[in-house]
Amino acid sequence: MVPAPDFHLHGSDIFIGNLPTIFSQWLEGKEYSKVVVLTDQNTQRDCLPLMAPCLPELAKIITIPAGEQHKSLQTCDYIWNGFLEHHLDRKALLINLGGGVVGDMGGFCAAVWKRGIDFIQVPTTLLAMTDAAIGGKTGVDYQGVKNIIGAFNAPAAVLVDPLFLQTLPERELLSGLAEVLKHGFIGDPELLEIVTKSHPTKWEHSDWTTILHKSIAVKVKVVDQDPFEKGLRALLNFGHSIGHALESYFLTTNSPITHGEAIAIGMICESPKTSRKRVADLIQAFFPKVAIPESAFPEIWQYMQQDKKNSSGAVLMAVPDEYPLSVKLIPVTETQLHETLRGYNV
Numbered sequence: 001m002v003p004a005p006d007f008h009l010h011g012s013d014i015f016i017g018n019l020p021t022i023f024s025q026w027l028e029g030k031e032y033s034k035v036v037v038l039t040d041q042n043t044q045r046d047c048l049p050l051m052a053p054c055l056p057e058l059a060k061i062i063t064i065p066a067g068e069q070h071k072s073l074q075t076c077d078y079i080w081n082g083f084l085e086h087h088l089d090r091k092a093l094l095i096n097l098g099g100g101v102v103g104d105m106g107g108f109c110a111a112v113w114k115r116g117i118d119f120i121q122v123p124t125t126l127l128a129m130t131d132a133a134i135g136g137k138t139g140v141d142y143q144g145v146k147n148i149i150g151a152f153n154a155p156a157a158v159l160v161d162p163l164f165l166q167t168l169p170e171r172e173l174l175s176g177l178a179e180v181l182k183h184g185f186i187g188d189p190e191l192l193e194i195v196t197k198s199h200p201t202k203w204e205h206s207d208w209t210t211i212l213h214k215s216i217a218v219k220v221k222v223v224d225q226d227p228f229e230k231g232l233r234a235l236l237n238f239g240h241s242i243g244h245a246l247e248s249y250f251l252t253t254n255s256p257i258t259h260g261e262a263i264a265i266g267m268i269c270e271s272p273k274t275s276r277k278r279v280a281d282l283i284q285a286f287f288p289k290v291a292i293p294e295s296a297f298p299e300i301w302q303y304m305q306q307d308k309k310n311s312s313g314a315v316l317m318a319v320p321d322e323y324p325l326s327v328k329l330i331p332v333t334e335t336q337l338h339e340t341l342r343g344y345n346v
């Protein structure tokens, strides 16, 4: 019997629990002509062994190199070649076993293969479990621009098993934790309390099932109300206007920072004055301060001007409005950005 999903979002069932059990039950009675698993080199080594016992005997594996630099049309070409080689017809199932890179790219490859085949997301990073695998956005980077080619394509199911976090490097775990905190700030104060108390920076120490359940619930609620990014979904970009700009800037230095580290700073800097200290105290319990050189402020401003949320020349930040779940788009000037970064540095 198929277990009851924890969430249902636009045609996707989302389950949290033991992957082999849930997957076997989910697959029962479905008549897929073929099952293909997409992994990257790391998830092939660390995650496939957990999934292998429940895969059909004839399942095929396609493995791509790990890392954002491979989230490209060239890699899609390699994946589609694999589909051809394995004779995938319209009734095939693709399983994306990996972080956001594998999930976004696999979902895109599935969207256009024979005009669309079923796929499921099996996220293996904290970031993918709580964010990337939920919501149906798929795509790849192109000519240095992130996620610029893609499609909305809902997975048939998302299977979240916290056990995969066991092998995830700690810095990646922490990166995902920034998105969990974001979900807490925008929609669930109790989640913030649990995270603060349990301090889940290691796999061993935490009740991941509860944390993931609460964190995914916030993303599901927001996406459910705004499937095509017309309004409320901007709330998920809290911390990302300044955060993305910092991520891009630090990529050009000898000490790049992770996406999560960048949006952690972003959330502090984008918080209204009234809640800034509370946000900063909470975030800095997990993320040590990063010095942002004053000479880089103009460059960071340049990056902010490229943000997707901007309209008619104004640079906009998405900031949580009053609880529950609502968003304000606030225009920001270069002078204000400099001030806020200076404030962060002291």
Ligand SMILES: NC(=O)c1ccc[n+]([C@@H]2O[C@H](COP(=O)([O-])OP(=O)(O)OC[C@H]3O[C@@H](n4cnc5c(N)ncnc54)[C@H](O)[C@@H]3O)[C@@H](O)[C@H]2O)c1
Pocket: 040, 041, 042, 043, 046, 047, 066, 067, 068, 071, 098, 099, 100, 101, 102, 104, 124, 125, 127, 128, 131, 132, 133, 134, 135, 136, 137, 138, 146, 147, 164, 165, 166, 167, 168, 169, 172, 175
């Ligand atoms: N679709 C969306 O809505 C959405 C939302 C947020 C982010 N994203 C995308 O997600 C991507 C980032 O995702 P990510 O942080 O998961 O990066 P990632 O997929 O690159 O994974 C990070 C690293 O961890 C390794 N890894 C993954 N799982 C592992 C495990 N269990 N054990 C050991 N190693 C493991 C990977 O091989 C990789 O080296 C970006 O491309 C971003 O654009 C998409």
Ligand SMILES: [Zn+2]
Pocket: 179, 240, 259, 263
């Ligand atoms: Zn993010």
